[in-house]
Amino acid sequence: MKVLLYLTQLQSTVRPRLEALLSRIASPASCTVYLQVHSDVAKQWNLGRAFQFVRDVYEIVGSSNFKSNFRILTDSLKGMSDSGWMGNVDSLIVDCDPNEFSERFLPADQSASLPPWVTYVKPASLISQFSNLRVTEAKPALDTSWARQEVGLFRHAAIGGTFDHLHVGHEMLLTCAALAASKLTIGVSYGELLYGKFLFGLVEPLDLRVCNINHFLSTIAPDLSFTCVPIADLYGPTLHDETMDCLIVSEETFEGGQMINLKRADKGMTRLELLTIDLLNIGSEVDGQVKISSTLKRVEMLGRLFKIPKSRPTSNPYIIGLTGGIASGKSKICEYLKSWGAHVINCDALGHKAYQPYTTVYNDILSAFDEDIVDADTGQINRQALGAIVFKDENKRQILNRIVWPRIAEMVVEEIRRVGQNNRIVVVEAAVLLEAGWESLVHEVWLTYVPEGEAVKRVMDRTKCTQKEALRRVHASRFSNEDNFGCANVVFCSLWEPETTRAQVDCFKSAQRIFDATFL
Numbered sequence: 331m332k333v334l335l336y337l338t339q340l341q342s343t344v345r346p347r348l349e350a351l352l353s354r355i356a357s358p359a360s361c362t363v364y365l366q367v368h369s370d371v372a373k374q375w376n377l378g379r380a381f382q383f384v385r386d387v388y389e390i391v392g393s394s395n396f397k398s399n400f401r402i403l404t405d406s407l408k409g410m411s412d413s414g415w416m417g418n419v420d421s422l423i424v425d426c427d428p429n430e431f432s433e434r435f436l437p438a439d440q441s442a443s444l445p446p447w448v449t450y451v452k453p454a455s456l457i458s459q460f461s462n463l464r465v466t467e468a469k470p471a472l473d474t475s476w477a478r479q480e481v482g483l484f485r486h487a488a489i490g491g492t493f494d495h496l497h498v499g500h501e502m503l504l505t506c507a508a509l510a511a512s513k514l515t516i517g518v519s520y521g522e523l524l525y526g527k528f529l530f531g532l533v534e535p536l537d538l539r540v541c542n543i544n545h546f547l548s549t550i551a552p553d554l555s556f557t558c559v560p561i562a563d564l565y566g567p568t569l570h571d572e573t574m575d576c577l578i579v580s581e582e583t584f585e586g587g588q589m590i591n592l593k594r595a596d597k598g599m600t601r602l603e604l605l606t607i608d609l610l611n612i613g614s615e616v617d618g619q620v621k622i623s624s625t626l627k628r629v630e631m632l633g634r635l636f637k638i639p640k641s642r643p644t645s646n647p648y649i650i651g652l653t654g655g656i657a658s659g660k661s662k663i664c665e666y667l668k669s670w671g672a673h674v675i676n677c678d679a680l681g682h683k684a685y686q687p688y689t690t691v692y693n694d695i696l697s698a699f700d701e702d703i704v705d706a707d708t709g710q711i712n713r714q715a716l717g718a719i720v721f722k723d724e725n726k727r728q729i730l731n732r733i734v735w736p737r738i739a740e741m742v743v744e745e746i747r748r749v750g751q752n753n754r755i756v757v758v759e760a761a762v763l764l765e766a767g768w769e770s771l772v773h774e775v776w777l778t779y780v781p782e783g784e785a786v787k788r789v790m791d792r793t794k795c796t797q798k799e800a801l802r803r804v805h806a807s808r809f810s811n812e813d814n815f816g817c818a819n820v821v822f823c824s825l826w827e828p829e830t831t832r833a834q835v836d837c838f839k840s841a842q843r844i845f846d847a848t849f850l
Contacts, residue, residue: 331361333398334419338368338426348390361398364419369406372481380407380481381506381607388502389610400498404508404551408482484510484603488568489578490517490561490586492524494533495627496542499610504543505550506607507578514556515574516543517566528781529628529823531815532636536560568602569593576603629823633834637819639774647673647756649746649771653763654778655809657788659824659831663778664759666835673753677760680741684734685711694733699726721806735766742771761807764814777818779811780825 335352352363365387375383384402391400487510493500507514518539524530534542540558547556559567568574568590579587587604594601650672654660664674684691687709695711696704703716720727738760746756758772769775780788782804789800815821824831 331421332419333361333363334422335363335365336368336422336424337365338371338424348387349394352390352394352396362401363398364401364403366403367406369409372407373409375407375481377479377481377483377510377605380509381605383407384502384505384509385608385610388498388505392498392610400501401546401550402505404505405553407509481509482512484512484576486513486515486571486573487511487576487578487605488515488517488566488571488574488602490519490564490566490583492519492527492533492624493539493543494624496539496546497624497627499623501546502610503578503580503607504546506605508547508551508554508556510576510578510605512555513573514547514554515567515571516547516556516558517561517568518543518558519562520560521562523562525812528625529632529779529821531777531779531811531818532628532631532821533624565590565593569597569599572599574602575600576605578605578607580607580609582609632821632823633837635774635820635837639819647746647750647753648773650755650757650774650776651763651769651772652757652759652776652778653761653814654822655761655780655785655811656804656807657785657792658778658780659822660759660761660778662824662828662831663776663822663835664757666832667755667757671753672755672757673749674757674759675742675745677738677742677758677762680738680745681734684737684741685713687711691734691737695730698729698733731762731766735762739766739768739771742768746771761809764817765808769817774819775817776820776822777814778822778824779815780823784825 337348367383372380387402388400487507489503489507491500491503493516504516507516518536520536524533527533533539540560543558547554561567564586568577577587577590584604584606587602591601591604652660652663652667664676668674685695686692692711695716699716699719703712703719704710705712716730720730742758746758749756758768760766760768763769763772763775785804786797786800789795789803790797793800793803795803820837822831822834
């Protein structure tokens with residue numbers, strides 16, 4: 331369903347009236363609400379006033395329980411025609427009475443093209459709903475030189491960001507960017523620019539983020555010339571495109587904008603006008619500030635099935651592969667799963683069995699390594715001595731893996747067969763699950779993750795070693811979050827209190843439902 335909210339009157343009471351108008355609109359997720367300001371009103375605005383209006387509207391939308399998609403149409407704000415909107419919506423809400431609307435805003439030949447129903451909301455009735463509230467006067471336009479310019483004055487605006495899980499904060503910035511100029515370039519971060527972000531592996535694919543931006547801008551500004559450009563560094567096309575004359579930034583990215591201007595000056599290029607947009611003060615609290623964040627969107631994905639598992643041959647039991655880097659919380663999550671009835675296979679423990687004297691693995695290791703790696707007293711392979719050899723020689727590490735991994739995989743299959751009749755769900759815990767190719771043995775891959783700094787801290791606490799040694803051990807594990815995120819069906823993060831991690835593992839109950847639906 332498409333609803334057009336058409337504003338014909340904007341005074342100092344705009345915020346309470348907008349809130350009242352929005353309260354008249356049911357907000358199912360399938361509904362899209364478009365807001366259009368009549369051009370006779372908008373033509374009085376400068377760029378600062380237009381930006382403030384956009385921010386006010388998105389603050390209202392973001393701080394309410396408004397679930398519908400919301401779009402501010404920018405053509406009328408840029409002094410372009412209002413025509414063409416009436417026939418493209420299912421319903422219309424206007425902030426004036428019918429006579430005033432027909433006389434002032436409707437050409438005679440368009441009276442028959444109204445949507446199936448129109449709701450006229452008289453301003454007086456709106457304000458009466460807020461008689462007990464203090465009405466705040468409209469905020470003055472930003473007192474900067476660029477804010478006093480007319481809407482759409484700039485030639486070529488630029489804006490950059492990750493634009494992950496596009497939310498109202500992004501939509502506000504993109505709407506302002508569309509108002510600033512007649513041409514817009516959007517730099518979309520990818521590659522190593524993402525690695526510093528928390529839960530970077532849950533960032534949406536570049537193609538999806540670009541698609542979401544394209545769809546949004548095409549809706550709010552159909553006549554805008556814009557392009558999305560993947561960027562692998564801070565600067566992107568700003569250091570070689572001479573036509574750019576302004577850059578949209580927030581308080582958080584203003585310093586980056588200054589760095590871009592310094593680089594442009596070094597290259598003899600003109601300075602970009604930095605148009606600073608205040609972030610929305612809504613959402614969840616992060617570092618003492620309330621804001622909307624893509625990071626919070628990614629946190630909400632933890633413990634949820636976000637990638638449909640590949641189809642596997644029907645088997646009993648249902649098998650989950652649990653993997654993750656050193657000190658990422660695998661053991662604790664296994665404890666939770668075991669307490670809820672899952673059978674856990676620890677591949678590290680199976681590896682210890684595979685190394686036992688006079689087994690095939692034992693004999694093959696002795697044949698492959700000439701170094702003194704056998705304990706003279708026990709006859710056992712000294713795994714610490716062997717590890718010191720293979721972790722500094724990649725070729726020898728691969729030789730060892732080719733000996734040990736196939737046998738561990740055989741032992742996993744044997745144990746699954748042994749316990750499968752009495753256990754509905756089996757969890758295979760293995761740090762090397764994906765590197766060894768064992769994902770073919772499981773129905774789903776679950777990944778545990780903590781940032782590298784947290785992993786180093788945990789290794790230091792656990793082993794009482796130095797930071798340098800802990801970092802060496804983390805790197806020696808060769809577990810690549812960058813590669814493995816893409817293979818996971820479910821991701822956990824044990825960075826917070828145990829209760830939070832345990833709540834994430836509630837998805838285990840979903841796995842039980844999968845088993846019930848598939849095999850019972």
